[in-house]
Amino acid sequence: xxxxxxxxxxxxxxxxxxxxxxxxxxxxxxxxxxxxxxxxxxxxxxxxxxxxxxxxxxxxxxxxxxxxxxxxxxxxxxxxxxxxxxxxxxxxxxxxxxxxxxxxxxxxxxxxxxxxxxxxxxxxxxxxxxxxxxxxxxxxxxxxxxxxxxxxxxxxxxxxxxxxxxxxxxxxxxxxxxxxxxxxxxxxxxxxxxxxxxxxxxxxxxxxxxxxxxxxxxxxxxxxxxxxxxxxxxxxxxxxxxxxxxxxxxxxxxxxxxx
Numbered sequence: 001x002x003x004x005x006x007x008x009x010x011x012x013x014x015x016x017x018x019x020x021x022x023x024x025x026x027x028x029x030x031x032x033x034x035x036x037x038x039x040x041x042x043x044x045x046x047x048x049x050x051x052x053x054x055x056x057x058x059x060x061x062x063x064x065x066x067x068x069x070x071x072x073x074x075x076x077x078x079x080x081x082x083x084x085x086x087x088x089x090x091x092x093x094x095x096x097x098x099x100x101x102x103x104x105x106x107x108x109x110x111x112x113x114x115x116x117x118x119x120x121x122x123x124x125x126x127x128x129x130x131x132x133x134x135x136x137x138x139x140x141x142x143x144x145x146x147x148x149x150x151x152x153x154x155x156x157x158x159x160x161x162x163x164x165x166x167x168x169x170x171x172x173x174x175x176x177x178x179x180x181x182x183x184x185x186x187x188x189x190x191x192x193x194x195x196x197x198x199x200x201x202x203x204x205x206x207x208x209x210x211x212x213x214x215x216x217x218x219x220x221x222x223x224x225x226x227x228x229x230x231x232x233x234x235x236x237x238x239x240x241x242x243x244x245x246x247x248x249x250x251x252x253x254x255x256x257x258x259x
Contacts, residue, residue, distance in 0.1 A: 045061065059079070150209050
């Protein structure tokens, strides 16, 4: 039987706890949304797996959302469809039910990546979209200096790009997605040029990796970052990032095409 937390979260993180206030920090970023819309093409029916609060669900398509966490389902805005309680590795749909399917920032939560990808491919006639992070590129962020423990957690949790390609099978395209300076989707790299935001507890809580880091490590991170921002050390090392329009970090859009 799949492990489930009290609120139904099916991965390694308990969104009943860390999902509180999630949508305050994790809003869809239009620049990233453009990549997803282009990859969806003319698909009318779309399945969103690990749908969370609904970021990046296209409003002009017929969307079915699947999300195991009751906390996250409750945060979905009223204009989006009510999400079904379900998990990636056991989708309750017939073969080829959807024109396209998508999963954004969720594959690292799946207990069985290969099974989840097989299920998405099974129920999808057209493209399967996976928005994720390439773990090998996570150390490129300044956070690798200030929070190496958190980066190490992220790198362990995210599956390799090659594992996702293998799981999708057939022809797969991997697209780098540069992160804009004012990114409204507050994953860790979104603050590459706005370090002050990561002094906010809610900003860290909205990134599940922090829930696996010892609280003393998190406290030390906050103390050091605040000190280095106050005395100018951060800006001396990384200040150019404050005006850099895009950051080529770990974000990748993987598109699997039907065989």
